[in-house]
Amino acid sequence: MNNVKKISEHFWVIEENGVRMFVFEGEKQAMVVDTGFGGLALKEIVAKLTSLPAMLVNTHTDKDHVGCNRDFGPVYMHPAEMDHYRRSLPEGCRMEDVRPLWEGDVIDLGRWKFEVILTPGHTPGSIMLLEREKRMLISGDSIQDGDIFMFGSGRNIQAFQESLRKMLKMSQAFDVIWPSHGSYPLKPDIIPGILTGTEELLAGKLSGQEPPWPMPCKRYRCGAAGFLYQF
Numbered sequence: 001m002n003n004v005k006k007i008s009e010h011f012w013v014i015e016e017n018g019v020r021m022f023v024f025e026g027e028k029q030a031m032v033v034d035t036g037f038g039g040l041a042l043k044e045i046v047a048k049l050t051s052l053p054a055m056l057v058n059t060h061t062d063k064d065h066v067g068c069n070r071d072f073g074p075v076y077m078h079p080a081e082m083d084h085y086r087r088s089l090p091e092g093c094r095m096e097d098v099r100p101l102w103e104g105d106v107i108d109l110g111r112w113k114f115e116v117i118l119t120p121g122h123t124p125g126s127i128m129l130l131e132r133e134k135r136m137l138i139s140g141d142s143i144q145d146g147d148i149f150m151f152g153s154g155r156n157i158q159a160f161q162e163s164l165r166k167m168l169k170m171s172q173a174f175d176v177i178w179p180s181h182g183s184y185p186l187k188p189d190i191i192p193g194i195l196t197g198t199e200e201l202l203a204g205k206l207s208g209q210e211p212p213w214p215m216p217c218k219r220y221r222c223g224a225a226g227f228l229y230q231f
């Protein structure tokens with residue numbers, strides 16, 4: 001399992017082609033965060049890490065995060081994300097298996113307690129998961145140093161900026177950020193850089209490059225991250 005890395009007791013990272021998933025083992029239950037592109041036998045991998053039943057949470061539902069959703073039971077996401085999920089429902093998945101997670105809900109695994117924070121912009125119902133006692137944040141795609149998809153249906157850069165401001169205000173509560181892409185772990189001091197980058201982008205101060213593969217957008221790099229965006 002060379003795409004699995006144990007970070008600490010009861011905490012693993014799983015990598016698949018540039019996207020990252022997380023597994024946390026609680027006392028009676030485990031939690032899987034996102035399911036990748038669908039190219040891994042994720043359920044079997046998780047079963048080797050923990051014998052506890054694993055609940056599935058999606059930080060958001062772009063296709064690189066939901067590929068193995070079909071192999072789990074209910075899938076938890078913010079209700080604002082459900083339409084985005086329905087529009088490109090992965091094969092073998094059903095809306096009937098979707099369950100809501102609301103802002104402020106606490107996923108209590110025993111040992112780990114994750115608070116749900118709604119951070120729209122990258123997608124309508126993107127969430128982050130904050131472990132206050134362990135001072136760590138699971139940030140999905142919205143805080144990372146790779147290229148952040150900000151073009152096309154469901155994305156809104158003003159909402160994204162508001163979410164970054166919200167996380168900046170909360171940044172006293174965490175020391176370590178675990179993003180879905182790019183390098184990891186990150187520190188909270190990346191947040192102002194990404195926010196400034198969005199301001200420079202909208203002010204026309206970043207130069208657009210061709211995207212890494214053909215897409216109807218340009219790639220804009222600031223110091224902290226990149227944005228795939230179309231004016």
Ligand SMILES: [Zn+2]
Binds near residue numbers: 181
């Ligand atoms: Zn992603």
